[in-house]
Amino acid sequence: MGQIGWEIDLTRCIGCHACRVSCQAENNTLELQTGEANLHYRQVVTVDTGVFPHPHREWVTMSCNHCARPACIQACPVDAISKRPEDGIVLIDQDLCIGCGYCEPACPYGAPALNINTGKYEKCTFCVQRTANGLAPACVPTCVGGALKFVRGGDFSDHGTVPDAFADPGLTNPSVTFFR
Numbered sequence: 001m002g003q004i005g006w007e008i009d010l011t012r013c014i015g016c017h018a019c020r021v022s023c024q025a026e027n028n029t030l031e032l033q034t035g036e037a038n039l040h041y042r043q044v045v046t047v048d049t050g051v052f053p054h055p056h057r058e059w060v061t062m063s064c065n066h067c068a069r070p071a072c073i074q075a076c077p078v079d080a081i082s083k084r085p086e087d088g089i090v091l092i093d094q095d096l097c098i099g100c101g102y103c104e105p106a107c108p109y110g111a112p113a114l115n116i117n118t119g120k121y122e123k124c125t126f127c128v129q130r131t132a133n134g135l136a137p138a139c140v141p142t143c144v145g146g147a148l149k150f151v152r153g154g155d156f157s158d159h160g161t162v163p164d165a166f167a168d169p170g171l172t173n174p175s176v177t178f179f180r
Contacts, residue, residue, distance in 0.1 A: 002087070002088070002152070002153030002154070003066070003068070003087065003088035003153065003154060003156060003175050004066065004087050004088055004089065004126060004131070004150070004151060004152050004153070004154070004175065005065070005066060005088075005151050005154050005156050005174075005175025005176055005177070006063075006065065006148065006149065006150065006151065006175065006176040006177070007148075007149040007151055007154075007176070007177050007179065008060070008061060008147060008148055008149075008176060008177070008178050008179070009145075009146070009147045009149075009178075009179045009180075010058050010059075010060065010147070010161070010163060010178055010179065010180050011147075011179070011180055012145040012146055012147035013044075013058065013059045013060070013061055013143075013145055013147035013148075014059065014144060014145045014147075015044055015046060015059035016144050016145070017044050018142045018143060018144050019042050019044065019061050019139035019140075019142060019143050019148055020040060020042045020043060020044055020061075020139075021142075022138045022139055022141075022142035023040070023041050023042040023063070023124070023137075023138055023139045024040070024041075025138070026127055026130070026137075026138035027041055027125075027127075027138075029041065029115070029122075039113040039114065039115055039116075039122060040113065041063055041064070041111075041113075041122070041123055041124040041125075042061060042062065042063040042124060042139050043061075043062050043063070043110075044059050044060070044061050044062070045059065045060045045061075045062055045165045046058075046059055047059070047060060047163055047164050047165045049164060058163065060163045060165050060166065061139070061143075061147065061148055062109060062110070062165075062166075063111060063123075063124040063139070064090060064107075064109070064111035064112075064123045064124035064125075064126075065109055065111070065172075065174030065175050065176045066083075066088050066089055066090045066124075066126060066174075066175045067090070067172035067173055067174045067175065068088070068156070068172070068173035068174075068175065069172045069173050070083060070090050070107075070172060071106040071107055071108065071171065071172050072090065072103040072106050072107045072111070072112055072123075073090070074106070075102040075103050075105075075106030076102060076103055077098075077100060077102060078096050078097070078098055078100075079096065080092055080093045080094075080096035080097040080098070081093070081103060087126075087131075087152075088175060089125065089126050089128060089131075090123075091125055091128070092112070092120075092121055092122060092123060094118070094120055094122075097120040097121055098120075099114065099118075099119045099120045099121060101114065101121065103121055104121065107123075108167035108168070108171050108172060109166070109167055109172075109174065111123040111124060124137075126150075127139075131150075136150040137150055151177075154175065154177070156173070156174070156175045156176065156177060157173075158177065159174070159176060159177055159178060160177045160178040160179050160180075161178050161179065161180040162178055163178060166178070
Protein backbone atom coordinates (compact mmCIF):
# COMPACT_ATOMS: atom_id res chain seq x y z
CA MET A 1 0.00 0.00 0.00
CA GLY A 2 2.81 2.45 0.76
CA GLN A 3 2.86 5.53 2.96
CA ILE A 4 -0.44 7.19 3.70
CA GLY A 5 -0.66 10.91 4.37
CA TRP A 6 -2.47 14.20 3.98
CA GLU A 7 -2.95 16.75 1.24
CA ILE A 8 -4.06 20.10 2.63
CA ASP A 9 -5.29 22.93 0.42
CA LEU A 10 -4.75 26.04 2.52
CA THR A 11 -6.93 28.13 0.21
CA ARG A 12 -9.96 25.97 0.99
CA CYS A 13 -9.79 25.77 4.80
CA ILE A 14 -12.34 28.17 6.32
CA GLY A 15 -11.43 27.58 9.97
CA CYS A 16 -14.74 25.91 10.84
CA HIS A 17 -13.14 23.21 13.04
CA ALA A 18 -15.44 20.47 11.64
CA CYS A 19 -12.37 18.24 11.20
CA ARG A 20 -11.41 18.68 14.86
CA VAL A 21 -14.93 18.03 16.12
CA SER A 22 -15.42 14.90 13.99
CA CYS A 23 -12.05 13.62 15.18
CA GLN A 24 -13.09 14.11 18.81
CA ALA A 25 -16.37 12.30 18.21
CA GLU A 26 -14.75 9.39 16.35
CA ASN A 27 -11.99 8.92 18.92
CA ASN A 28 -14.01 9.76 22.03
CA THR A 29 -11.51 12.29 23.35
CA LEU A 30 -13.85 14.23 25.60
CA GLU A 31 -13.07 14.58 29.31
CA LEU A 32 -15.25 12.14 31.21
CA GLN A 33 -16.32 14.49 34.01
CA THR A 34 -17.02 17.75 32.18
CA GLY A 35 -17.62 16.75 28.58
CA GLU A 36 -14.99 19.30 27.52
CA ALA A 37 -12.14 18.37 25.21
CA ASN A 38 -9.60 16.19 26.98
CA LEU A 39 -7.13 16.18 24.12
CA HIS A 40 -7.10 16.98 20.43
CA TYR A 41 -5.73 14.61 17.80
CA ARG A 42 -6.44 17.32 15.22
CA GLN A 43 -6.25 21.07 15.73
CA VAL A 44 -6.97 24.10 13.57
CA VAL A 45 -4.35 26.81 13.91
CA THR A 46 -5.08 30.42 12.92
CA VAL A 47 -2.18 32.17 11.19
CA ASP A 48 -2.29 35.94 10.72
CA THR A 49 0.24 37.52 8.37
CA GLY A 50 0.62 40.72 6.42
CA VAL A 51 0.17 44.27 7.61
CA PHE A 52 -2.44 46.93 7.06
CA PRO A 53 -3.76 47.54 4.47
CA HIS A 54 -3.09 43.94 3.34
CA PRO A 55 -3.63 41.63 6.30
CA HIS A 56 -4.05 37.93 5.60
CA ARG A 57 -5.55 35.15 7.69
CA GLU A 58 -5.39 31.46 6.98
CA TRP A 59 -6.20 28.35 8.93
CA VAL A 60 -4.03 25.26 9.05
CA THR A 61 -5.53 21.93 10.04
CA MET A 62 -2.86 19.95 11.87
CA SER A 63 -2.50 16.47 13.34
CA CYS A 64 0.12 13.77 13.47
CA ASN A 65 1.81 13.65 10.08
CA HIS A 66 2.98 10.02 10.39
CA CYS A 67 6.47 11.11 9.47
CA ALA A 68 9.02 9.07 7.55
CA ARG A 69 11.48 9.73 10.42
CA PRO A 70 9.25 10.20 13.50
CA ALA A 71 11.08 12.00 16.31
CA CYS A 72 8.54 10.63 18.81
CA ILE A 73 9.70 7.05 18.21
CA GLN A 74 13.30 7.89 19.06
CA ALA A 75 12.23 9.84 22.16
CA CYS A 76 10.15 7.03 23.70
CA PRO A 77 12.21 5.18 26.34
CA VAL A 78 9.88 2.13 26.46
CA ASP A 79 9.36 1.56 22.71
CA ALA A 80 5.63 2.27 22.98
CA ILE A 81 5.61 4.11 19.64
CA SER A 82 5.98 2.28 16.34
CA LYS A 83 5.56 2.88 12.62
CA ARG A 84 3.66 0.24 10.68
CA PRO A 85 5.68 -0.88 7.65
CA GLU A 86 2.64 -1.61 5.48
CA ASP A 87 1.19 1.92 5.51
CA GLY A 88 3.45 4.15 7.62
CA ILE A 89 0.90 4.81 10.37
CA VAL A 90 2.64 5.80 13.62
CA LEU A 91 0.87 4.38 16.69
CA ILE A 92 1.30 4.62 20.46
CA ASP A 93 0.73 1.28 22.22
CA GLN A 94 -1.38 2.19 25.25
CA ASP A 95 -0.31 -1.00 27.05
CA LEU A 96 3.35 0.06 26.86
CA CYS A 97 3.06 3.85 27.30
CA ILE A 98 4.12 4.99 30.78
CA GLY A 99 3.03 8.61 30.35
CA CYS A 100 6.55 10.02 30.68
CA GLY A 101 5.87 12.69 28.04
CA TYR A 102 9.20 12.50 26.21
CA CYS A 103 7.34 12.16 22.91
CA GLU A 104 5.49 15.46 23.31
CA PRO A 105 8.40 17.91 23.04
CA ALA A 106 10.20 15.66 20.54
CA CYS A 107 7.42 16.08 17.96
CA PRO A 108 7.90 19.34 16.03
CA TYR A 109 4.20 19.32 15.09
CA GLY A 110 2.71 18.98 18.57
CA ALA A 111 0.93 15.69 17.88
CA PRO A 112 1.29 13.61 21.08
CA ALA A 113 -0.94 14.79 23.92
CA LEU A 114 -1.61 13.59 27.44
CA ASN A 115 -4.96 11.93 28.04
CA ILE A 116 -5.85 13.17 31.52
CA ASN A 117 -8.23 10.24 32.02
CA THR A 118 -5.57 7.56 31.44
CA GLY A 119 -2.31 9.39 32.20
CA LYS A 120 -0.91 8.16 28.87
CA TYR A 121 -0.03 9.87 25.61
CA GLU A 122 -2.16 9.60 22.50
CA LYS A 123 -2.26 11.11 19.03
CA CYS A 124 -3.90 10.76 15.64
CA THR A 125 -4.03 7.15 14.48
CA PHE A 126 -5.26 8.02 10.97
CA CYS A 127 -8.51 6.49 12.28
CA VAL A 128 -6.97 3.06 11.81
CA GLN A 129 -10.36 1.56 12.71
CA ARG A 130 -11.79 3.28 9.61
CA THR A 131 -8.88 3.04 7.16
CA ALA A 132 -8.68 -0.74 7.78
CA ASN A 133 -12.19 -0.92 6.31
CA GLY A 134 -11.46 1.25 3.27
CA LEU A 135 -12.85 4.47 4.76
CA ALA A 136 -11.10 7.81 5.07
CA PRO A 137 -10.25 9.18 8.53
CA ALA A 138 -13.26 10.88 10.17
CA CYS A 139 -11.84 14.38 9.64
CA VAL A 140 -11.71 14.10 5.85
CA PRO A 141 -15.38 13.63 4.86
CA THR A 142 -16.47 16.32 7.34
CA CYS A 143 -14.15 18.98 5.91
CA VAL A 144 -16.69 21.56 4.72
CA GLY A 145 -14.31 23.30 2.31
CA GLY A 146 -12.73 20.13 0.93
CA ALA A 147 -9.33 21.31 2.16
CA LEU A 148 -8.30 18.00 3.72
CA LYS A 149 -7.59 14.91 1.66
CA PHE A 150 -6.44 11.42 2.65
CA VAL A 151 -3.79 9.94 0.35
CA ARG A 152 -2.86 6.26 0.11
CA GLY A 153 0.58 5.41 -1.22
CA GLY A 154 1.64 9.00 -1.74
CA ASP A 155 5.03 10.53 -2.44
CA PHE A 156 5.62 13.08 0.26
CA SER A 157 9.11 14.21 -0.76
CA ASP A 158 7.68 17.59 -1.87
CA HIS A 159 5.75 19.24 0.97
CA GLY A 160 4.46 22.02 -1.24
CA THR A 161 3.93 25.53 0.13
CA VAL A 162 4.51 24.96 3.83
CA PRO A 163 2.55 27.41 6.05
CA ASP A 164 4.30 29.70 8.53
CA ALA A 165 2.86 27.75 11.50
CA PHE A 166 4.49 24.49 10.37
CA ALA A 167 7.90 23.29 11.57
CA ASP A 168 10.69 22.60 9.07
CA PRO A 169 9.72 19.42 7.16
CA GLY A 170 13.41 18.50 6.95
CA LEU A 171 13.30 17.55 10.62
CA THR A 172 11.15 14.42 10.23
CA ASN A 173 9.87 14.28 6.63
CA PRO A 174 6.14 14.48 7.47
CA SER A 175 3.62 12.73 5.22
CA VAL A 176 1.82 15.89 4.19
CA THR A 177 1.71 18.11 1.13
CA PHE A 178 0.36 21.66 1.31
CA PHE A 179 -1.23 23.58 -1.56
CA ARG A 180 -2.05 27.28 -1.96
